[in-house]
Amino acid sequence: LNKPEWYLTQVLMWIGNHSKFLDDKIQPILEKVGSSVNARLEFSRALVMLILEKLAADIPCLLYDDTLFCHLVDEVLLFERELYSIHGYLSSFPSCMHILSEESCFQRWLTVEKKFALQKMDSMLSSEAAWISQYKDITDVDEMKVPDCAETFMTLLLVITDRYKNLPTASRKLQFLGLQKELVDDFRIRLTQVMKEETRASLGFRYCAILNAVNYIATVLADWADNV
DSSP states (O other), X not given: OOOHHHHHHHHHHHHHHHHHHIIIIIHHHXXXXXXXXXXXXXXXXXXXXXXXXXXHHHHXXXXXXXXXXXXXXXXXXXHHHHHHHTTOOOTTSOOHHHHHTSHHHHHHHHHHHHHHHHHHHHHHHHSTTTXXXXXXXXXXXXXXXXXXXXXXXXXXXXXXXXXXXXXXXHHHHHHHHHHHHHHHHHHHHHHHHHHHHTGGGTTSHHHHHHHXXXXXXXXXXXXXXXXX
């Protein structure tokens, strides 16, 4: 259960190793008899169906172990990325995202995603470099004077988007968007709490850094507004 990468990598190897044979030897036979079947894609589809069976059997066994469950999700997302980008798998075919979208599994995914995101926010705001810009010494790069915590937070949101963008239904994507909105609001509250501690020094370093953080986040969210 703790090594889903073993069978996921094995399937990717099988697909890669058989591609040339399927394209050069089997595909011409299919074309000769007038079949529209793509041998390589059908081979891939059959192997993915085996993975779906395996996932359906494994997931109930690790649903309440955060570490194992997160590792499984991470490995499945990596597998899916390679399957589509390198092996040309079709989005209309069955995929692992359908298994991750099933209710009990999906709700667990949302829960652990939120848990780890909040932990990340705790660590980024308690870091000594939280209010310092990574690019403070490079003036042409750092016009917005973005503190490290704000940049790390927006990267966190971007990573979450990247993880859920291939979910098969809009309703599931919207649930993840709801999580992101919660995180933005949580970050806003945290910034407000820090700002209240700084009101006596409103021209101080940290107070200005908070204003820069808010400006940066608002600007990036506005840029993302066109992203359906």
